[in-house]
Amino acid sequence: MAASIIQLLPDHVANQIAAGEVVQRPASVVKELLENAVDAKSSDIKLIVKEAGKTLVQVIDNGLGMNTTDARLCFERHATSKIRKAEDLFDLHTKGFRGEALASIAAIAHVELKTKQDQEELGTHIVIEGSKLVTQDVAVLPKGTSFAVKNLFFNIPARRNFLKSETVEFRHVMDEFQRVAMAHPSISFTLIHNGSELYNLPSSNYRQRIVNIFGGKTNEKLVPVSEETELITISGFVGKPEFAKKSRGEQFFFVNDRYIKSAYLHHAIMSAYDGLLKEGNQPSYFLYLQVPPHTIDINIHPTKTEIKFDDEHSLYAILRSAVKHSLGQFNVAPVLDFERDANLDTPYEYKNREADFPTIQVDSNFNPFATEKSSSKPLSSFGSYKKETTTASWESLYVGLKQDTQEIESFSFESEEVTSKLFDDDVIETKTTSTYQIHKKYIVSAIKSGMLVIDQGRAHQRVLYEQFLTNITVQKASSQQLLFPLELYFSSDEMILLKELQSSLENTGFVFDAFNADSIQVSGLPIGMAESEVSIVLEELIGNLQNEIPESSFSQSDSIAKSMAKSMAVKTGTYLTEKEQENLVNSLFACKEPNVSPFQKPTFITLTVEDLDKKFAI
Template identity: 75%
Template sequence: MSSIIQLLPDHVANQIAAGEVVQRPASVVKELVENAVDAGATEIKLIVKDAGKTLIQVIDNGKGMSVTDARLCFERHATSKIRHAEDLFSLHTKGFRGEALASIAAIAHVELKTKQDQEELGTHIVIEGSKFVSQDVAVLPRGTSFSVKNLFFNIPARRNFLKSDTVEFRHIVDDFERVALAHPNIHFMLYHNGSEMFNLPQSNLRQRIVNVFGGKTNEKLVPVTESTEIMGIQGFVGKPEFAKKNRGEQFFFVNDRFIKSPYLHHAIMAAYEGLLKDGSQPSYFLYLDVPPHTIDINIHPTKTEIKFDDDQAMYAILRSSIKHSLGQFNVAPVLDFERDSSLDIPYDYKEKESEFPLIQVDANFNPFATETETPSRSFSSSSGGSHSFGSGGSNYNSGYKKQESNASWESLYVGLKTATEEIDLGEIQFESEEVTGSLFDDTEVESAGKRTYQIQKKYIVSPIKSGMMILYQERAHQRILYEQFLTNITVHHAASQQLLFPLELHFSQSEMAMIKELRSSLENTGFVFDAMTSEILVISGLPVNVAESEVNGLLEELIRDLQGDLPESSFSQSDRIAKSMARSLSVKTGTYLTEKEQENIVNSLFACKDPNVSPFNKPTFITMGVEDLDKRFAI
């Protein structure tokens, strides 16, 4: 009987290994750029065409490779960083598996040009699908140039599963940003289809963050610094007022390697407790320096997950450090027991006694005393004669007399008698009160004719012939807005409200690239864009049902919803945009609605084409018949 188990050929084994290492063009970018960093390069240039499907080229000025190393680097399990098994627990470099270049060469056309500084000539190697095509000597500059062309050319099924160019390029940008943020002392450049996307010169950590995410980021950052025996922390966190709904600007680096850690992320969220709105996510760029022997990096193929020896201590240190920084820079409320110098007594007044104001009181003053007569005064001329005024022979005495005030305060009560003598209580008439016969006021009586009611600011109840109908107000409004936006996008007749002052918003370059892809669809919903640069978006008009204060959150949530995939077809793209905008702008649970607003939602919902479910296939309303109520009461 023949043997069933057999060894796979090398080219087949390499293609299988490539499935683990190379998932998309971004995986190739990550491996090649990290190799350039390990080579000691001070300048790294990344050139991409068609989101990496046609070309990925990484050029660096590192130390290069010899002829032997250039040939051996494409063999499986070949590495320059590991000699013993113990080295896996003391790693200071990036890639170390020794399978990346062999896997890349198995599924693409690879061209390698490399030269060491002490050598006069370099090496030029061409490989196609794990097969060496040529190896020549060439005149080259110091460093390495690695070109990967026609990715997945021999695995068409894998190539067909790649997303659109926009999505694949965004993944490339994500991996590029992670490496660039970890190494601010290296000059990075990124070119896509001949256009320069990033040019990040050598700088400090804060400037690198600003260069990647835009100049507006500088005012959002709060520095964090801590040094302990377990780990050292440096970096920045974002101020709470700049928190976003998406998690795009959250970066953990351990020993200059980007990682993902939900456990440490929870520590940061605990530090922001009470400072963030529900659903908001803070920005952070944190660099942790941990002894290599206390972590295990090799637990995930992409090496983005790390196992820590003492993760509880790291949790406590990280949380307290961030809380201290937020309080130190007056972001969070703190208790400050230091003396306020502005409340000190000036030195010149230190020995002086305080002077109390003097109050003069006339002890003989009686406000109820009778006013005394004032003597009359005569005004005469210098000759002693009196002056005559007027005409017709009438004389007016120049002297005048003040009228005497004979009335005293007792005269105010003259003629009044005591109530006991004259007042007859029986003759008093009281204003009659109208008896309505109702326990409720007019407003409550009128409410008996209401057609809708709101319960817990969440549901709308409306009576119908067979019983009653209960609407979920948020889902119902989502369905209404979804059909409105979808109609506007497809029919191109949306109305816009012009802004008196244009609205200027700031986004990162990757976010702006996505907004440019969605520009035509957003304009069909009612947006009017005045200008679009690499970081700034100027809006002069908005859809009718969008407030100016909601625009930033609306676009951020739209970017977050489309972060995973941007549909290529126009209808799928319009559908995703309409769903995202409907979810952002719908009335949320906890919103009070007036009776007219309730009726408007009910009427608008049943004017929709599909009122039964929300855009996310969840029921919008239920009905309860009288029979159901009778069963409840066991009638």
């Protein structure tokens, strides 16, 4: 009999494999620990993070705590207090329920647990490293639980190498923190990163919690949404269309206090905004949906951020209708007004009256060929329209007209002669137009072998990109000072990103007077940037960099240069004067790489005379 080739995996290996599903990055640990703290009925939760969670993720709560047995048992696989039988999976009222998270985390990190129940005098202190119990002692502790997860992926270096930069990883940590904090406004939350307190959110209501997280200016952007049906109860807020952004940052769905992603429900929101948004803009929304637990399946995704609804089509229609109604109710969207104005009513009492015919008045004394008598003669009702001058000799009206015309013509001719003296006559005679603009999109320039067709937008992007990159690298940018400083408002995570980019932005020509908690003051701009473009450029820059912030400073500088060049370049449909066309062409061919835009697309094409001859040879 051949030897068996299928073997049972050891527990510690199975836990490491499970960890790959549950723990993808430090933010995954943050999510699991925060949700456990919420399930423990805590009223105050503190998150402490070092080096974006790679070194430390610690969650301290004042919840129920655990006894000694539970403290040890919680690290076993499929050990949970949330479910007892399989049917419970479809009637969930808690966050964590599968009992894999703590076992998976303990398999790939150093975990320290301190916990005590309210009625107990002493608590339990446990240290586990890579699934192995190191110590278990009794200790004097406050009520609640403290989980400290240190040195994540210490025993799987390959996974650790796959982690992004600290900036990227911390953005994911912030996202998870914000999602849990927004779902539970009655709980106070604190976030401390590398020793500095970033958030201190007191117990409040939903609106205050949103404003506390995303900044004071968020309040004026919110429109409340409320709808209650048998299938679903909807509450929360949507953003006014005028505050829509290019990025999809502030978009949140919560189903039964659990953050979820749903492209289908997102489409319902977008259809409610139909006709209210500029193309490419995204509205913000913070919507809390309550549905019966048995109508959803949460267990279809390892991170539980995607769920399945029983009746998606009805939810789509209800959500779309609720948002549309709110936008109309608060005069954000145009709606039919059924409160009629009495002044606009049709006067039906006039229907039996006959029409009044207009009266015609004729001045019987008027004679156009009669000589005007004394001015003292009383005027008739039409007297004011009589000619004051003599009309007997009508030819006299046209006397001198030809002479006047000649004088005007000679005057304009003389003025042209005078102005032409300002320029060199030789230049005027030999001047030929070297560039032409077609459809306000392309610039055509003649060359010896044929002609160039240049895309004005891409060409300008290349010129600006190399200018900005040089300024950032050499750190010798010029600025135009503003008469009055601009104050721009951003959310907390956007402010963190702007602080990191401050030196690079200053090297492009920005001058910042102050960096506040949720706003910045700008007193100087890069040359060529309009004051109205500042907020657009910074928002697009933040949006581009939020998606994937580069690791090296050069890559970051490159992204800033690209983003600003894209925002500030002339767009299709912009008319360029002859001088501007020539200047753009000359600047393009003074670049190091004139052939392509910063986004690797061709800036021009060449049409030779032979190419043109072939077209006519048909």
